[in-house]
Each structure stands twice: as structure tokens, then as C-alpha cells.
Amino acid sequence: MNLIYLLAPAGAANGATGAAGGNQWTFIIMIGVMVLMMFFMNRSQKKKQKEEQAKRDNVQIGDEITTIGGIMGRVITVKEDSLIIETGADRNKMKIAKWAISTNNTADEKAAAEREAAKAAAEAEKQKRMEEAAENSKSKRKKTKKKDDTFDS
Secondary structure (H helix, E strand, O other): OOHHHHHOOHHHHHOOOOOHHHHHHHHHHHHHHHHHHHHHHHHHHHHHHHHHHHHHHOOOOOOEEEEOOOOEEEEEEEOOOEEEEEEOOOOEEEEEEHHHEEEEHHHHHHHHHHHHHHHHHHHHHHHHHHHHHHHHHHHHHHHHHHHHHHHHO
8 A cells, every 4th residue: 555545635545525534644643743742852851850960969069059040159068958158258158959059160160171181182192193194104105115216227
């Protein structure tokens, strides 16, 4: 059976005027597409929430954080569901909930430094390979030149 006949409205497929079968297929396809969209959107949202929760759980004493309200401070005490931070030059102490952490600036800086180090190492490796390739091509040219000279004599 042809796929077009399955997906086409019933009236168009067999010439009948009633399109109840076609509407049914259209409805089923639309529901299927919506279910798939919801599945993929929910999956990406849960993944993002897990990453944020892991970031919040990995806060350590001495980390620089920013809250969802924009307050920046250094963590001085970590408890199960809250923490105490110091802010400003006056060293004001504030108790905040862990869910209020927006970013961990110290962890972000460490991750950025690791990415830069990996990028520099990859660049150095690439440069080393290029130099080795240049050396190999020079030595091959010298060998072939010597062979050509021996054949000329």
C-alpha cells in the first residue's frame, strides 16, 4: 500500500465525499507530534535542572557566589539547605537558601581556566605535529635528492 494513500484524507484517496478517516489520521499525527515535542522539551528542562542542582550542591566554603537577587558574596558556612555568605567591605553576613544561588563564580572561573588550559595544550600539540611533519618532509626531500644525484652520475 502506498504511504500517500494512508496519510491522505479518505475522500481524496478513494473519491468518497466523507473525510472522517482522514481527519482521524490527521488528529493522531498531530497528537503524536505534540507528545514528542513535550517529551523533548521536558527532557532538556530536567537535564538543566539537574546541572543547576549539582552546581548548588557543590558549593564549598570560600567560593564566590551570586544569588538570584544579584547579591555577591563569599561562602563562610554551608548547611544542608542554606548557607551564610559575607558581602561587601563591611563583611555583612547573610543567611540564604541554597536554591537562591544563581552562579558559583569560583567554579565558573575554574572551569574557564581548565578550558583555556585544554585549548592551549591542544594548540601546542597541533604545533608540535606540524613541526614534525615539516621535519619529515625535509628529510624525505633530502633522501630523494641524494637518490636522484646517484642516478645522474
